[in-house]
Amino acid sequence: MKQAVKIITKKDFLTLVNTLLQNKTYDVVGVKAKGKRYVFDTLNDADELSLDYDVTILPPKKYFLPQYEQLMKFSLEKPFEVKETIDDQPRIIIGVHPYDIIALQQTDTQYLDPPKDDFYKKRRDNTIIIGVDIQNVSERSFAGSMKTHMTETGFDLLLTDLGATYAVTVGTEKGSTLLKKYATTKDATSAEIKKIKDVRDNIAKKYTKKVKVDKKDWSSILVANYANSFWEERSDFCMECSSCTIVCPTCFCYDVHDEVSLNLKNGQRIRTWDGCMLRGFTKVGSGEVFREEPKERYRHRFYRKGNYLPERFGFVACVGCGRCGIACLPDIADPCDVMNELASFGHEEDTGRFFIKQKTDAAEKGIIHIPRSATIKRAEVRSEIDTLFEIELDDKKPLGHAAGQFVEVSVFGYGEAPFGVSSPPSDTPSFEIMVRKVGNVTSKLVSMKPGDKVGIRGPLGNGFDVKALEGKNIIFTSGGTGMVPMRSLINYVLDKKNRGKFKEITILYGAKRPKEILFMSDVDQWKKVEHVQCELTVDKCDANECWGGCIGVITTLFPKVRMDKFDSQNTIVVVIGPPVMYKFVIQCLRTMGIPEENIIVSLERRMKCGVGKCGHCQINGVYVCKEGPVFNYKEIKALPEAFE
Amino acid sequence: MKQKPRVAVFDFADCEGCELEIANLEEEILDLIEIVDIVSFREVMKEHSDTYDIAIVEGSIMRPMDERRLRSIRSKAKILVALGACATIGGVNKIRNQWMPDEVLHEVYGNADVKGNELFDVFKTKALKEVVPVDYYIHGCPIDRDEFKHVITALVLGKKPEIPTYPVCVECKKNENICQFELGKFCLGPITRAGCKAICPTHNSTCEGCRGLIKKAEADCVKEVLERYKLSYEDIRRRCTMYNYGREECSVDE
Ligand SMILES: Cc1cc2nc3c(=O)[nH]c(=O)nc-3n(C[C@H](O)[C@H](O)[C@H](O)COP(=O)(O)OP(=O)(O)OC[C@H]3O[C@@H](n4cnc5c(N)ncnc54)[C@H](O)[C@@H]3O)c2cc1C
Ligand code: SF4
Ligand code: SF4
Ligand code: SF4
Ligand code: SF4
Ligand code: SF4
Ligand code: FES
Numbered sequence: 001m002k003q004a005v006k007i008i009t010k011k012d013f014l015t016l017v018n019t020l021l022q023n024k025t026y027d028v029v030g031v032k033a034k035g036k037r038y039v040f041d042t043l044n045d046a047d048e049l050s051l052d053y054d055v056t057i058l059p060p061k062k063y064f065l066p067q068y069e070q071l072m073k074f075s076l077e078k079p080f081e082v083k084e085t086i087d088d089q090p091r092i093i094i095g096v097h098p099y100d101i102i103a104l105q106q107t108d109t110q111y112l113d114p115p116k117d118d119f120y121k122k123r124r125d126n127t128i129i130i131g132v133d134i135q136n137v138s139e140r141s142f143a144g145s146m147k148t149h150m151t152e153t154g155f156d157l158l159l160t161d162l163g164a165t166y167a168v169t170v171g172t173e174k175g176s177t178l179l180k181k182y183a184t185t186k187d188a189t190s191a192e193i194k195k196i197k198d199v200r201d202n203i204a205k206k207y208t209k210k211v212k213v214d215k216k217d218w219s220s221i222l223v224a225n226y227a228n229s230f231w232e233e234r235s236d237f238c239m240e241c242s243s244c245t246i247v248c249p250t251c252f253c254y255d256v257h258d259e260v261s262l263n264l265k266n267g268q269r270i271r272t273w274d275g276c277m278l279r280g281f282t283k284v285g286s287g288e289v290f291r292e293e294p295k296e297r298y299r300h301r302f303y304r305k306g307n308y309l310p311e312r313f314g315f316v317a318c319v320g321c322g323r324c325g326i327a328c329l330p331d332i333a334d335p336c337d338v339m340n341e342l343a344s345f346g347h348e349e350d351t352g353r354f355f356i357k358q359k360t361d362a363a364e365k366g367i368i369h370i371p372r373s374a375t376i377k378r379a380e381v382r383s384e385i386d387t388l389f390e391i392e393l394d395d396k397k398p399l400g401h402a403a404g405q406f407v408e409v410s411v412f413g414y415g416e417a418p419f420g421v422s423s424p425p426s427d428t429p430s431f432e433i434m435v436r437k438v439g440n441v442t443s444k445l446v447s448m449k450p451g452d453k454v455g456i457r458g459p460l461g462n463g464f465d466v467k468a469l470e471g472k473n474i475i476f477t478s479g480g481t482g483m484v485p486m487r488s489l490i491n492y493v494l495d496k497k498n499r500g501k502f503k504e505i506t507i508l509y510g511a512k513r514p515k516e517i518l519f520m521s522d523v524d525q526w527k528k529v530e531h532v533q534c535e536l537t538v539d540k541c542d543a544n545e546c547w548g549g550c551i552g553v554i555t556t557l558f559p560k561v562r563m564d565k566f567d568s569q570n571t572i573v574v575v576i577g578p579p580v581m582y583k584f585v586i587q588c589l590r591t592m593g594i595p596e597e598n599i600i601v602s603l604e605r606r607m608k609c610g611v612g613k614c615g616h617c618q619i620n621g622v623y624v625c626k627e628g629p630v631f632n633y634k635e636i637k638a639l640p641e642a643f644e
Numbered sequence: 645m646k647q648k649p650r651v652a653v654f655d656f657a658d659c660e661g662c663e664l665e666i667a668n669l670e671e672e673i674l675d676l677i678e679i680v681d682i683v684s685f686r687e688v689m690k691e692h693s694d695t696y697d698i699a700i701v702e703g704s705i706m707r708p709m710d711e712r713r714l715r716s717i718r719s720k721a722k723i724l725v726a727l728g729a730c731a732t733i734g735g736v737n738k739i740r741n742q743w744m745p746d747e748v749l750h751e752v753y754g755n756a757d758v759k760g761n762e763l764f765d766v767f768k769t770k771a772l773k774e775v776v777p778v779d780y781y782i783h784g785c786p787i788d789r790d791e792f793k794h795v796i797t798a799l800v801l802g803k804k805p806e807i808p809t810y811p812v813c814v815e816c817k818k819n820e821n822i823c824q825f826e827l828g829k830f831c832l833g834p835i836t837r838a839g840c841k842a843i844c845p846t847h848n849s850t851c852e853g854c855r856g857l858i859k860k861a862e863a864d865c866v867k868e869v870l871e872r873y874k875l876s877y878e879d880i881r882r883r884c885t886m887y888n889y890g891r892e893e894c895s896v897d898e
Pocket of ligand 2: 247251305319323
């Protein structure tokens with residue numbers, strides 16, 4: 001589509017801005033000086049605008065994903081009173097550089113990918129973007145070599161400085177209306193349109209900093225250098241300040257927490273910026289940190305930009321603004337320097353890909369923020385630290401889950417945490433979860449009683465493909481709380497209606513100690529079913545505990561499996577347990593002759609959103625919440641980090 | 645509503661600035677006493693009780709008599725919270741650990757005879773955790789009122805308070821400040837625990853590390869930054885003296 005180009009005098013443009021300011025419909029934001037640097041800030045007068053700036057300290061993402069964003073308010077006194085608090089302030093942002101416009105388009109892709117983020121969408125729809133072509137190049141920017149120094153889309157209006165006038169490229173209907181309503185312009189002549197191109201070509205020449213690697217090659221260079229000692233050497237200098245992610249226009253990971261008023265009457269759920277350079281980003285309740293080594297965190301950021309997001313969405317998630325280079329005190333964060341250095345190591349062509357993306361139909365239906373109201377129907381204490389809950393959705397609709405899916409449970413004032421559904425799929429509005437007490441949300445949950453209200457989001461993630469299990473022997477292998485989602489699957493398979501579809505069933509289950517065995521009554525039932533072998537083990541047993549069974553880690557149960565009775569090729573093994581368990585179990589299974597593609601795992605990572613937005617659960621580029629938690633071992637084993 | 649937790653506030657060697665921050669909650673004090681019973685708080689009330697659930701303790705430990713009193717508080721409290729830099733890390737009171745206690749006494753009191761007087765029987769300054777186990781920390785000199793409210797509400801709700809384990813730079817960058825290093829100054833933000841909303845660099849002065857160090861001042865990355873900005877190890881040693889004499893890195897949970 002041919003875009004209209006108008007000409008406005010600089011004086012008239014300032015008048016336009018002042019008219020908008022007087023009009024007060026919009027929050028008018030523009031680029032202003034702050035000391036020797038520049039920032040996007042609310043304008044009081046058009047004269048404050050510094051449209052010849054080089055780069056702002058923070059990108060305009062702060063207007064779409066505020067650093068501190070109220071998602072909802074809730075009452076701690078009333079049973080379930082939650083109010084979504086979407087910000088609908090109309091806004092105009094003046095002076096956005098092309099690379100930042102491109103970064104916003106990338107953020108759109110992430111946040112509007114289903115399920116879309118309504119909060120983000122509302123702000124996006126309510127904002128008019130007046131871009132400006134770059135006039136001064138920041139010393140650290142390498143946008144020229146990234147071809148992000150100019151853009152033809154993503155703005156409502158775009159200004160190009162032609163001396164006494166601006167050429168205004170009209171990008172959208174919204175932009176056109178605004179211009180017609182508030183300003184006098186004339187059409188640009190073809191000479192003036194040509195000048196726009198000259199301005200852009202000129203600016204491209206001003207970049208002294210250049211990335212030598214073509215964008216399409218970032219991915220393969222990174223994959224080839226995953227094990228390079230470079231990451232470790234560099235990360236020794238990392239202060240873990242996350243400045244590089246905070247100032248980056250394409251970093252959009254977040255955290256969510258609950259805050260309460262001092263009188264404990266009400267509270268709010270808050271979304272804040274989070275970043276993968278912080279150690280706490282992958283920390284779970286048990287204290288385990290999935291990217292514990294600084295080099296893993298340091299590396300993750302570059303792979304996210306140059307490999308994971310390119311493979312997922314097709315773009316390099318760096319626009320070359322150079323902000324991270326300015327912000328990083330030890331100066332190790334700049335992707336231009338890093339890519340140029342990696343390129344100098346040389347690499348073989350196309351060494352394969354880490355990224356896998358599974359079908360996500362189920363996960364795409366998830367809701368992101370506001371949970372549904374639900375009531376605890378039954379709370380059964382199962383051990384000192386485990387309580388089983390039956391929860392009913394207040395709208396009386398069935399949860400509609402498949403075995404292996406999970407829900408996010410909200411306890412207002414405490415937060416939200418993911419739990420596997422432990423009851424088999426059903427048409428009733430109630431379902432079961434088993435909660436183990438580890439941190440804030442879980443400690444509160446286990447103290448809750450029937451009649452208490454919780455919030456539910458879900459079902460989330462991809463469950464087990466039960467069709468693929470039909471006609472097969474199945475070995476269910478679970479450790480610890482891995483039995484929770486496993487029980488859902490086992491009870492589905494052993495249900496009289498379904499039992500005929502499956503062959504020999506073996507259930508192996510390991511717990512830390514006898515009192516931590518979950519679902520003992522289920523276990524007793526399973527033992528009675530014909531053609532079912534059920535074996536239990538505990539890691540250890542105190543003198544005062546009664547235990548007649550096996551003692552040892554889960555792998556001690558494998559020799560007991562009567563493999564002679566069935567063909568390993570026609571056997572599927574489902575493995576769910578704590579992270580440390582997988583490596584050993586999978587080794588055993590391989591020696592038993594189970595093919596890799598017959599091993600199904602369900603993985604756990606730190607989670608927050610549960611729908612592929614917040615970034616916490618990533619194993620390399622895979623969102624465990626959205627593409628998992630159930631994976632085929634063969635597909636995911638090549639993924640570094642998955643079983644390390 | 646079930647019994648409100650009983651809270652007592654105590655102080656040792658300090659300027660009482662952190663207690664003042666609590667007293668300055670003003671009308672919010674009413675909200676506070678709606679959720680806890682304050683049974684002892686010398687700075688604002690006369691009454692005192694020895695039965696309490698939560699002890700909030702401000703100040704550093706300087707003398708054997710302080711140590712005895714702190715032990716007694718610990719034995720009565722279910723939860724002990726260290727309030728302010730003096731209590732959490734020793735803070736400014738540790739500056740004097742550069743010298744021997746005798747030298748300090750001599751410097752301050754000259755030749756006056758203080759021997760045998762318990763009040764003047766000082767040892768090297770200690771933070772609370774060097775004497776008794778501390779459950780939670782409210783950092784800063786002075787403390788941040790919002791963080792105080794966060795910790796109190798968390799404890800009443802039975803939650804573990806979330807205290808940042810990342811450096812001040814995180815909050816500073818979010819505030820869109822120009823980095824003090826860019827301005828040619830030397831800031832302790834990269835190695836200091838956040839939680840103060842980076843108040844000092846936001847008001848254009850450097851961070852002095854009052855919330856405690858989260859990374860050893862001796863770490864490689866610190867050396868690298870010092871070198872880049874033409875600073876020496878001696879500079880960082882001097883700078884850490886104000887709040888972090890000894891330059892011990894705090895453990896993550898503190
Ligand atoms: C897919 C999946 C299924 C799970 N199923 C069960 C289950 O059936 N029963 C059970 O007891 N536990 C289960 N967990 C673990 C459970 O989510 C954590 O124990 C819980 O989040 C801890 O929350 P907390 O607030 O008590 O702990 P805190 O340490 O205070 O955690 C703070 C926040 O960090 C995140 N987080 C912490 N630990 C984990 C974790 N292990 N996994 C994901 N996010 C975490 C959560 O968002 C949590 O709210 C499951 C985890 C995942 C990812
Ligand atoms: S990675 Fe650095 S250069 Fe690239 S977009 Fe982010 S802040 Fe800019
Ligand atoms: S800005 Fe630099 S020092 Fe800070 S986390 Fe990023 S890479 Fe590490
Ligand atoms: S920490 Fe600082 S403000 Fe608080 S009492 Fe000590 S010296 Fe005073
Ligand atoms: S001013 Fe200090 S706290 Fe702020 S970013 Fe710079 S070093 Fe960090
Ligand atoms: S910026 Fe540094 S010195 Fe200032 S309050 Fe925060 S931690 Fe203390
Ligand atoms: S991306 Fe947020 S939990 Fe997976």
